[in-house]
Amino acid sequence: MQPGFDADAPKAEQGFRRLALLSGVVLAVLLMGHPEVARNRWGDPDWPSLVCLLAAMGAGLSSGLGVRPRRPWLESLLSSGACLAWLILALVCLLAR
Numbered sequence: 708m709q710p711g712f713d714a715d716a717p718k719a720e721q722g723f724r725r726l727a728l729l730s731g732v733v734l735a736v737l738l739m740g741h742p743e744v745a746r747n748r749w750g751d752p753d754w755p756s757l758v759c760l761l762a763a764m765g766a767g768l769s770s771g772l773g774v775r776p777r778r779p780w781l782e783s784l785l786s787s788g789a790c791l792a793w794l795i796l797a798l799v800c801l802l803a804r
Contacts, residue, residue, distance in 0.1 A: 727787035728771020730794065734764040747804050756800035763793035 737744060738760060745757040767790040776782045783789065 723787040724771050724773070726771075727767040727790045729767075730790060731764050731767025731769075731771055734760055734767065738764070744801075753800070753804055756797050756804070759793050759797035759800055763790050763797055766790035766793055 769785040
């Protein structure tokens with residue numbers, strides 16, 4: 708059994724966790740390998756998109772690995788749904804520049 712994946716959890720939840728973990732890993736590799744993704748056209752850091760991408764990466768990794776914070780509000784910020792919301796917000800920030 709993989710860490711963070713319950714055998715009793717529904718298949719859809721396990722799929723969302725794996726997808727969140729995959730997106731977190733992809734974002735980590737992308738931001739380390741190509742940091743120009745989070746820059747604007749003048750080469751300056753694009754802070755809103757960078758914050759959204761880092762939040763999506765953190766939410767994806769924590770949700771995918773099964774981290775369960777004690778506080779409910781923190782658990783909702785680190786869920787797979789939050790990872791998707793952060794990714795959409797980052798995409799909007801990147802397209803708006």
